[in-house]
Amino acid sequence: MSHYHPCVPVQDPPKPDADVRGRLASIGTVLIVVVIYAGALVGYHYIAGPAKTLSPPDLGESSDTIVQVTLQAIHPVDNQVDVKVMVYPADEHMNTDLNVVNTDIAVRLFQDEINLGGDLETAKGQLPAEIATTISATGDPDKWPFDRYTIGALGADVLVGTGDDRRFEPARVEVTGNLNSWDITSTRSGPATQSLGDGDYQTVTLSRSRGPLAFDLGLCLVLFTLPALALFVSIEMLRGRKNFLPPFGTWYAASLFAVIPIRNFMPGAPPPGAWIDQILVLWVLVALTAAMVLYFVAWFRRSD
Incomplete structure (x- = not known):
């Protein structure tokens, strides 16, 4: 009398080389982030340098007023x-x-x-x-x-x-x-x-000290990056190269409303209407608004 034995697929054991490569990639990523962060701190302190302050007052002799x-x-x-x-x-x-x-x-x-x-x-x-x-x-x-x-x-x-x-x-x-x-x-x-x-x-x-100037430059780069990313994503979705993702609407709104707080967070925030508002802030707002318009056009084309 014969017995039927079902064939059980045998799983290959995990490849040790792949696990090692994954761990090395994770460790390498962490090290790169740490090095970039440390380099940014060292560079900031190098650029800032010692602050120029007034020396202690010279009260001179007792005959002076x-x-x-x-x-x-x-x-x-x-x-x-x-x-x-x-x-x-x-x-x-x-x-x-x-x-x-x-x-x-x-x-x-x-x-x-x-x-x-x-x-x-x-x-x-x-x-x-x-x-x-x-x-x-x-x-x-x-x-x-x-x-x-x-x-x-x-x-x-x-x-x-x-x-x-x-x-x-x-x-x-x-x-x-x-x-x-x-x-x-x-x-x-x-x-x-x-x-x-x-x-x-x-x-x-x-x-103004060089340290705050470097910080202001970093915030200006953040303001420049926000509309660049927003326009890139909107254009890709509008042309159909990327899938339309409804959650991006909240991201656009958050980016738009983050511009003014970032601008006011700059050390010694400039007065309203200063050159940075005319050259950077205004155009950042215009670009983010244009990105939102393109996003809604893409939504309208793909809506049921």
Whole structure:
């Protein structure tokens, strides 16, 4: 009596070479991503370099009257800089036992020989207090991110005494502080009436650091890539080379509404209507809108 034995197909064992190649490909992909990421970080820090900041203020000798201006924040669109002003009177105007001034003192801070406001007064028997104020900066914010701003020349005079007995005394301006994403340099000019010997006035120049400039360039490349990809996909679907995929509609909408947030995310976002809006942002929006129109034309042709 014969028995029927069904034929069971025998599966070939997996090929070890294919598994090894797959693992090597995965490891290689990860290594490539890591190398690109590390290279981008190193390149960014190399391009950025050290920030240019102002050196600590030189308070000089005790015989000097010094007006220290500390930079706090810059508002490029308004051409204004927030500062704090502190007066360090000369020893002859101080009661060293009580650490207060021994006479009435008023400081007049001026920029390009123009008084910036009222006198910063300190009455006899008090200690000069730090005062917050705003000064103007000369520059064109529409040139972002290559805009530069100049403050100065900053100078100061000190009025000592009361009533008709008041008299002018020279003071030396010292500008200090740092602003994130800005390179700051300063030069001295004017008379040298104090112990420093290289001018009582100080002119400050602010320009954007190279690090934020590189970051702005990267975001501009992102803005350029979005419409390029959108137009390529839409044209391929319209010509029938690629299948029409309905989920792409949400991708187009997300890309369109991401343009303005990306633009505003740029360090020190430019004022509305700046050259980048005219040259890049507007045309990115137009190209994305055109890509959406082509996408809907492709949908209309293939709809039932």
